[in-house]
Amino acid sequence: MSTLSVFLDVPAAQKLEGSLLKAYKLDNCSKKMFLAYKVCMTQEGQPWVSFVVHKIRRQIAQDPSLNYEYLPVMGMKSFIQASLGLLFGKHSQVIVENRAGGVHTVGDSGAFQLGAQFLKTWRGDSQIVYVISSQVEQHGLIFQDMGFIVFEFSFWDSEQLCMDPNILFNLVKGAPDGCIFVIGNIDYCKLTQSQWTKLMATMKKKRIFPFFDIPYQGLSTGDLEEDTRFLQYFVSEGFEFFCSQSLSKSFGIYDEGVGILAVVALNNQLLLCVLSQLMNFALALWLNPPTSGARIITSILCNPALYETWKLSLKEVAENIMLIKEKFKEKLRLLGTPGSWDHITNQNGTHGYLGLNFQQVEYLVKKKHIYVPRNGRINFTCINASNIDYITQSINEAIIFTNGSGG
Amino acid sequence: MSTLSVFLDVPAAQKLEGSLLKAYKLDNCSKKMFLAYKVCMTQEGQPWVSFVVHKIRRQIAQDPSLNYEYLPVMGMKSFIQASLGLLFGKHSQVIVENRAGGVHTVGDSGAFQLGAQFLKTWRGDSQIVYVISSQVEQHGLIFQDMGFIVFEFSFWDSEQLCMDPNILFNLVKGAPDGCIFVIGNIDYCKLTQSQWTKLMATMKKKRIFPFFDIPYQGLSTGDLEEDTRFLQYFVSEGFEFFCSQSLSKSFGIYDEGVGILAVVALNNQLLLCVLSQLMNFALALWLNPPTSGARIITSILCNPALYETWKLSLKEVAENIMLIKEKFKEKLRLLGTPGSWDHITNQNGTHGYLGLNFQQVEYLVKKKHIYVPRNGRINFTCINASNIDYITQSINEAIIFTNGSGG
Numbered sequence: 179m180s181t182l183s184v185f186l187d188v189p190a191a192q193k194l195e196g197s198l199l200k201a202y203k204l205d206n207c208s209k210k211m212f213l214a215y216k217v218c219m220t221q222e223g224q225p226w227v228s229f230v231v232h233k234i235r236r237q238i239a240q241d242p243s244l245n246y247e248y249l250p251v252m253g254m255k256s257f258i259q260a261s262l263g264l265l266f267g268k269h270s271q272v273i274v275e276n277r278a279g280g281v282h283t284v285g286d287s288g289a290f291q292l293g294a295q296f297l298k299t300w301r302g303d304s305q306i307v308y309v310i311s312s313q314v315e316q317h318g319l320i321f322q323d324m325g326f327i328v329f330e331f332s333f334w335d336s337e338q339l340c341m342d343p344n345i346l347f348n349l350v351k352g353a354p355d356g357c358i359f360v361i362g363n364i365d366y367c368k369l370t371q372s373q374w375t376k377l378m379a380t381m382k383k384k385r386i387f388p389f390f391d392i393p394y395q396g397l398s399t400g401d402l403e404e405d406t407r408f409l410q411y412f413v414s415e416g417f418e419f420f421c422s423q424s425l426s427k428s429f430g431i432y433d434e435g436v437g438i439l440a441v442v443a444l445n446n447q448l449l450l451c452v453l454s455q456l457m458n459f460a461l462a463l464w465l466n467p468p469t470s471g472a473r474i475i476t477s478i479l480c481n482p483a484l485y486e487t488w489k490l491s492l493k494e495v496a497e498n499i500m501l502i503k504e505k506f507k508e509k510l511r512l513l514g515t516p517g518s519w520d521h522i523t524n525q526n527g528t529h530g531y532l533g534l535n536f537q538q539v540e541y542l543v544k545k546k547h548i549y550v551p552r553n554g555r556i557n558f559t560c561i562n563a564s565n566i567d568y569i570t571q572s573i574n575e576a577i578i579f580t581n582g583s584g585g
Numbered sequence: 586m587s588t589l590s591v592f593l594d595v596p597a598a599q600k601l602e603g604s605l606l607k608a609y610k611l612d613n614c615s616k617k618m619f620l621a622y623k624v625c626m627t628q629e630g631q632p633w634v635s636f637v638v639h640k641i642r643r644q645i646a647q648d649p650s651l652n653y654e655y656l657p658v659m660g661m662k663s664f665i666q667a668s669l670g671l672l673f674g675k676h677s678q679v680i681v682e683n684r685a686g687g688v689h690t691v692g693d694s695g696a697f698q699l700g701a702q703f704l705k706t707w708r709g710d711s712q713i714v715y716v717i718s719s720q721v722e723q724h725g726l727i728f729q730d731m732g733f734i735v736f737e738f739s740f741w742d743s744e745q746l747c748m749d750p751n752i753l754f755n756l757v758k759g760a761p762d763g764c765i766f767v768i769g770n771i772d773y774c775k776l777t778q779s780q781w782t783k784l785m786a787t788m789k790k791k792r793i794f795p796f797f798d799i800p801y802q803g804l805s806t807g808d809l810e811e812d813t814r815f816l817q818y819f820v821s822e823g824f825e826f827f828c829s830q831s832l833s834k835s836f837g838i839y840d841e842g843v844g845i846l847a848v849v850a851l852n853n854q855l856l857l858c859v860l861s862q863l864m865n866f867a868l869a870l871w872l873n874p875p876t877s878g879a880r881i882i883t884s885i886l887c888n889p890a891l892y893e894t895w896k897l898s899l900k901e902v903a904e905n906i907m908l909i910k911e912k913f914k915e916k917l918r919l920l921g922t923p924g925s926w927d928h929i930t931n932q933n934g935t936h937g938y939l940g941l942n943f944q945q946v947e948y949l950v951k952k953k954h955i956y957v958p959r960n961g962r963i964n965f966t967c968i969n970a971s972n973i974d975y976i977t978q979s980i981n982e983a984i985i986f987t988n989g990s991g992g
Contacts, residue, residue, distance in 0.1 A: 183851045184825045191861035239646035287872035320869045418591045435875035444590045454598035462727045465694035468842035470877035
């Protein structure tokens with residue numbers, strides 16, 4: 179037997195699992211809790227699933243008429259149509275004019291992988307990408323691996339405890355012509371229409387290419403249309419763009435790897451060229467996208483009664499999130515915790531900034547076994563009736579003991 | 586609105602769909618038939634599904650205890666273990682010694698994409714790949730896109746109407762040191778143990794890296810172990826290799842995109858390094874592989890009773906294929922078709938060479954609307970009671986009218 183391995187020079191790769199989750203898992207304390215899960219959690223601490231999904235899953239499993247053949251490279255047509263309808267509205271300009279299309283992908287990572295390969299090949303002159311900091315680990319990495327220069331940004335003002343559009347305006351002003359801006363996720367996009375108009379004017383002047391990221395439509399404000407309204411502005415202004423839409427989180431089918439890369443072009447002819455190139459990349463990446471998740475989503479989106487039930491379940495989640503945030507704020511108020519906590523309820527969606535500084539976050543992790551990312555951005559659905567007292571008391575302690583305010 | 590499109594320079598990509606399928610779809614003749622489908626078909630002309638799958642699908646849909654959270658990057662551990670067990674045998678040397686591992690991928694294209702990315706990065710000095718001609722469109726393309734030089738090979742001897750190992754021996758002898766050989770699919774690998782030994786000796790001398798392709802274990806001979814026995818030879822000889830295993834076809838869950846990239850290394854430490862690098866690539870490709878198909882397969886493989894039922898269904902398929910081939914040969918004999926047709930029954934698996942020359946194939950396509958690839962390699966499960974007479978009569982006609990023998 180040869181003793182010289184082919185793999186002799188292959189080093190162990192850096193651990194992929196976030197160091198926070200790793201530290202949490204190694205912690206033996208019974209009180210430990212992790213507040214940075216990606217997905218929406220129920221009050222029982224389980225990943226949320228829209229109840230209409232269970233029913234559909236059973237129906238699909240019992241349907242003898244279904245064909246389990248390979249999908250075409252582009253994916254499931256009805257799923258793509260339904261997804262685009264959700265993203266832009268069924269009667270929107272781009273759909274009526276046949277200039278919005280999509281490729282069915284393996285989740286949002288697949289959509290970014292596909293989009294990045296296209297941009298690498300067909301926009302070779304502009305290899306600079308701006309990615310919002312909360313997405314840099316996931317999407318930034320994809321661009322970086324392909325040789326793009328990736329800049330990370332955030333427009334959370336940790337002094338004023340709010341999103342500051344001016345940070346974004348200045349960033350866009352200073353960005354090089356023709357670069358790519360990954361804009362998402364929706365929680366951040368609480369600009370007013372006139373602020374968007376201002377942003378778009380600069381983007382257009384600098385030929386900045388928008389790559390939107392819609393990871394949980396409907397879970398931000400609880401209103402599907404409201405969550406993607408800003409896309410309409412870009413459509414109206416004649417922008418061409420990519421948009422990754424993953425509906426896994428909005429239905430609670432996290433492990434199905436379901437998404438689309440939506441494309442908006444100036445006309446149908448351009449769109450078809452772009453889609454044909456994207457399919458060439460998809461062919462080598464996975465050939466046929468997986469069907470199960472797309473089948474569940476399509477069954478729900480194409481049935482008016484199920485669609486309404488699903489919408490209701492999203493609204494409930496958004497209301498529950500707001501309720502948790504209200505309770506959370508009230509508990510801190512009752513404890514007399516220094517600082518204003520309005521920023522908690524001013525943020526939409528599952529994830530939001532606690533507005534704690536690094537010392538305070540460190541206190542929570544090290545002394546209280548509450549695992550919070552360095553920037554203090556947590557998943558509020560990880561907070562429930564059984565842990566809210568411990569969490570708020572610990573935050574109160576962290577602020578008093580580190581002798582700072584909430585800012 | 587700006588009238589200059591960002592996508593102005595993007596041309597339409599070449600059509601991906603094979604030209605044969607395209608021509609078939611455009612044909613208006615009612616008698617038309619397509620004999621080159623990738624998947625195993627039933628006698629009713631539907632994609633085959635192992636009957637045990639339906640039952641499991643219903644059970645899974647009704648199981649309230651299942652968690653639909655994201656899988657880790659590596660995928661579903663139990664699925665990987667079960668797949669490796671199937672590939673090498675649960676008690677095989679490489680599994681006992683902890684030097685076989687795998688990454689859960691999106692089908693076999695995903696496995697080849699992942700493996701090729703690894704080889705591109707970590708074996709930069711050898712960028713030459715040999716791919717068997719039946720797989721060159723699918724896997725060859727992946728290597729080619731990444732900058733590898735791809736050579737196509739076949740060891741079907743169209744004069745003698747059989748596989749000729751000497752073609753393979755000479756090819757390996759002439760191949761450059763350190764190149765990559767994609768060996769599959771199983772139907773081709775009907776070498777005897779001593780022929781494998783001879784092949785391995787040359788491969789080892791030339792440090793050729795084997796990348797196996799197991800696209801339908803159990804559907805070739807009807808015997809799961811028999812179909813992958815040659816992997817044991819490579820293991821025993823101390824080879825390190827990659828192996829793509831896709832079980833979609835063996836269960837009839839084509840649209841689930843389920844596969845693994847199996848890795849065999851000289852020891853556990855090397856294996857872990859390779860797997861960690863593969864995970865880095867998977868992270869950017871799809872982050873989390875889809876679960877549905879893996880869950881179905883694992884449920885069946887890990888339940889002894891279901892496993893036996895599944896094995897039985899594979900055996901049935903293999904027997905049916907042989908029955909079709911026998912009938913096919915008999916019909917040609919009764920028609921007095923010139924030539925020997927033993928090569929039909931001498932080939933294993935769903936796909937096999939008809940042994941027709943190009944003129945004869947063209948006659949079938951153009952005059953008889955029977956769509957057969959240029960090399961005459963068809964899917965025998967596309968032949969059934971309702972079309973066998975038309976097909977055999979047409980072949981008889983093709984041979985007589987083109988005035989040649991079957992060779």
